Amino acid sequence: MEEWIKKIAEALDLEELEKIRIAIFGKKGILAKEFAKLKTLSNEEKPKVAKELNEVKIKFNELIAKKRDELEKKVLDEELKKDEIDVSLFSPYNNKGALHPVQDTLDRIIEYFVSMNFSIETGPLVEDDFHNFEALNLPKYHPARDMQDTFYFKDEKLLRTHTSPVQIRTMQKHKPPIRMISPGAVFRRDFDLTHTPMFHQVEGLLVDKKGEVSFANLKYILSDFLHHMFGEVDIRYRPSFFPFTEPSAEVDISCIFCKGKGCRVCSQTGWLEVLGCGMVDPNVFEAVGYKEVSGYAFGLGVERFAMLIHKIPDLRSLFEGDLRLLEQFR
Numbered sequence: 001m002e003e004w005i006k007k008i009a010e011a012l013d014l015e016e017l018e019k020i021r022i023a024i025f026g027k028k029g030i031l032a033k034e035f036a037k038l039k040t041l042s043n044e045e046k047p048k049v050a051k052e053l054n055e056v057k058i059k060f061n062e063l064i065a066k067k068r069d070e071l072e073k074k075v076l077d078e079e080l081k082k083d084e085i086d087v088s089l090f091s092p093y094n095n096k097g098a099l100h101p102v103q104d105t106l107d108r109i110i111e112y113f114v115s116m117n118f119s120i121e122t123g124p125l126v127e128d129d130f131h132n133f134e135a136l137n138l139p140k141y142h143p144a145r146d147m148q149d150t151f152y153f154k155d156e157k158l159l160r161t162h163t164s165p166v167q168i169r170t171m172q173k174h175k176p177p178i179r180m181i182s183p184g185a186v187f188r189r190d191f192d193l194t195h196t197p198m199f200h201q202v203e204g205l206l207v208d209k210k211g212e213v214s215f216a217n218l219k220y221i222l223s224d225f226l227h228h229m230f231g232e233v234d235i236r237y238r239p240s241f242f243p244f245t246e247p248s249a250e251v252d253i254s255c256i257f258c259k260g261k262g263c264r265v266c267s268q269t270g271w272l273e274v275l276g277c278g279m280v281d282p283n284v285f286e287a288v289g290y291k292e293v294s295g296y297a298f299g300l301g302v303e304r305f306a307m308l309i310h311k312i313p314d315l316r317s318l319f320e321g322d323l324r325l326l327e328q329f330r
């Protein structure tokens with residue numbers, strides 16, 4: 001018995017262990033021989049010896065199972081060692097990743113508004129007519145719907161043309177006060193140097209008690225934000241029209257390419273339009289059942305910001321995944 005325990009312990013590999021197992025448990029193995037001897041014993045001795053033999057059998061089983069686990073682990077370890085890769089090895093293809101300029105710009109926008117205590121809200125890309133248009137004071141057949149070249153599905157569903165529907169969804173979900181931005185993809189049937197069918201917007205909405213929110217508040221935060229994004233620029237608020245705000249304005253910054261002197265990018269005007277904004281139209285509050293409140297809203301295009309910040313001439317290049325462009329942002 002001792003002799004076999006030693007043999008098991010010293011087995012070098014699974015093959016050797018299997019030979020030992022057969023020598024012990026096989027038809028002609030040592031256990032079989034011992035059990036055969038039982039016949040020759042007296043009726044008194046038989047049960048005692050048989051019991052002992054069974055214990056030995058169990059013991060051998062355990063020892064072999066344990067040894068097998070050990071050897072199998074050794075085989076696996078050796079296999080893993082073979083496959084090990086040396087991560088410190090020099091590689092000529094050492095391409096570092098970088099954030100896509102649109103993501104990087106979006107991160108900077110979000111960072112500003114989060115620091116100003118705005119929450120982040122999201123909404124579905126497939127919207128319904130009510131949220132994308134109707135509740136935003138854009139009734140059916142209103143001419144202003146033409147401003148947005150919409151992709152339609154069946155049964156009044158559409159790809160949202162702006163992030164403004166998230167204003168509606170947020171107000172439907174939460175009681176005032178509201179202080180949120182909503183970044184996300186939007187879709188329009190448009191494709192040229194400055195338009196792609198999918199692009200990103202950031203919407204902003206702030207609502208509080210009636211009389212507590214003024215256009216001056218809106219001007220303050222947007223001007224501060226634009227300085228955060230573009231540094232030292234002049235800013236002007238130009239009267240404009242959006243169905244969901246009244247009064248409405250478009251915001252321009254002095255051209256960052258020619259410093260306001262007039263160039264091709266700013267069409268010789270010295271100004272670049274970067275934002276739409278205004279005081280939330282009472283009809284919008286009515287659509288969501290808000291009473292006795294006032295608020296401001298704004299919306300901007302993330303790709304437009306990225307193009308201006310990084311001086312990218314063609315919007316479409318942001319979506320081509322061309323490494324020659326992306327490598328410049330490492």
Ligand code: DAH
Binds near residue numbers: 161163245278
């Ligand atoms: N939704 C507008 C667009 O896509 C952008 C916009 C303008 C959003 C003014 C606003 C706003 O919230 O007040 O062109």
